[in-house]
Amino acid sequence: MTPPLTVQERRAWLEARTDGGPSALRDRVLEHAAMIEEGDTAAEQVALAAERVLAIVEEHPGDRGIALDLLAADALITLALLAQAEADPDQLGAFTEGLLAAERIV
Numbered sequence: 001m002t003p004p005l006t007v008q009e010r011r012a013w014l015e016a017r018t019d020g021g022p023s024a025l026r027d028r029v030l031e032h033a034a035m036i037e038e039g040d041t042a043a044e045q046v047a048l049a050a051e052r053v054l055a056i057v058e059e060h061p062g063d064r065g066i067a068l069d070l071l072a073a074d075a076l077i078t079l080a081l082l083a084q085a086e087a088d089p090d091q092l093g094a095f096t097e098g099l100l101a102a103e104r105i106v
Helices: 007-018 023-033 042-059 064-087 089-101
Strands: none
Touching: 007 023, 007 042, 007 064, 023 042, 023 064, 042 064, 064 089
């Protein structure tokens, strides 16, 4: 298990893995990820950011104004899985099951 990342380390990790992506989406991912301080691993920290964004999306009335946040949640989920795969690929299945059990991904 890898230790959690500081906000600066997490930003650098995310920037390296989102380089070349659409700038608006990348900025929104970084913005949401910066808000998370809890989590025992980098993967968990990024998953918690995704969970936070999904909660925002669920509370929105559903017009196009929330589309960027929905895309950011999707990207954060993907990045959380990538963080887990990089840190401990043997536990990727268990990590994914944990996300599903926590209803972070529906």
